Amino acid sequence: MVFEFEATLGTDGFMGAILIPEDIADQLAVDKIKRVVATITSNNKELKLHAGVSKKHGTVYLMFSKANRKLLDVDQGDTVKVKMQEDTSKYQAPMTEELEAVLLSDFEAYEIFETLTPGKQRNIIFMVYNAKGEQKRVDIALNAMENLKIGNRDPYKFEKLI
Template sequence: MTFTFKTIIGTNGFTSAILIPEDIADQLATDKIKRVVATIKANSKELTLYAGIAKKHGIIYMMFSKANQKALGVTAGDTLEIDMREDTSKYQAPITEELEAVLLSDFEAYEIFETLLPGKQRNIIFMVYRVNDSQKRVDIALNIMENLKIGNHNPIKFEKLL
């Protein structure tokens, strides 16, 4: 199911957020949808956002970083066009070919990766996804796998081993 709507960039009190209309938020809750893929359009630009649905003080929203705002050329209060659907992928994050190849080539690291909590898996996936250069993605993925194999399972504390 795809949800299409217009909304403004608001705030959750600490960070910028894409406010989700109440009727859509109700449907998301009914269908127990917690992670989405959203195509966001503004100023003749388009961005794909992989996000979790959050609730604070009765407001349902997706976090919307300053970097994403800059990419679209928008700020708080601006209107956005949103096409949003449930993220039904295995990890609920955009796994890159490079990370997938490294996981397939290192069974020990893959087994460890599969035992991690979904949030830590997504952290690792996004660490690789954010990098633009393919070779750097491979290098980062290899380094992550080495950290997992030495027992460092906290993405925030990964060391540069390679």
């Protein structure tokens, strides 16, 4: 199911968030949808966002970082158009070619990666995804797999091994 709505940024104390309308939030809860792929549009610019559906004090929202606001050139009080649907991908995150290639070439690392919690898998995927440049993504993917193989299962505590 595809959900479409407009949201004003920075209302109700949620500056770094896109508030989801109550009727859509209710449907997400009924369908037990916790992760979405959203296309955010403003100022003739478009951004694809893989995000978790969060809830705080009864308000349901998507995190919307300062970096993403800068990419779309929007600020508090601006309105954005949102089109979102459930993220049905295997890891519920944007798998890069570089990380996929490393996982395919290193079976031991792949087996360890598959035993991680979905959140830790996504942390590693986003760590690679957010790197600038193909070689940097390869280096980070290789480093992450080496950390897994030496027993470090916490992406926030990965050491630079390469």
